[in-house]
Amino acid sequence: MAVAATRPYDVLLVEDDVADAMLIQDALAERGTRNLTQVSDGIAALEYLRDPASERPDLIVLDLNMPRMNGREFLAVVKEDPELRTIPVVVLTTSSAPDDVTGAYRHHANAYVTKPVNLEEFEAAVRSIDAFYLDIAVKPPKA
Secondary structure, three states: OOOOOOOOOOOEEEEEOOOHHHHHHHHOOOOOOOEEEEOHHHHHHHHHHHOOOOOOOOOEEEOOOOOOOHHHHHHHHHHOOOOOOOOOOEEEEOOOEEEEHHHHHHOOOOOOEEEEOHHHHHHHHHHHHHHHHHHHHHOOOOO
């Protein structure tokens, strides 16, 4: 049984795979109200984050392998930006390569999760990210 989120929140999903994006959105939607914005690469994500009309997300869920600006490059830019660096970033990707894991943490990813191949495990992984970062972890108040 899905548990409703304790408060509404904003998630920025940076994912170019349409099927994975739909699975992530469905897994998040099971738990209640949220504003989810999906973009397909790092450039679009930066444009969204830097647009004064956009809501600042409570969480960024980031794939590594994308066109134009990949997740590695995006993570490096976000975590160097004083205005954006405090937004938690969870890498959710197919890669379990040690260099990718180490590189993500070197660029201050808050967590690294390898996408499970099994559908139920994939949805459970997304719900776990959701529950921890958006229900359990304390976040600063919105400015």
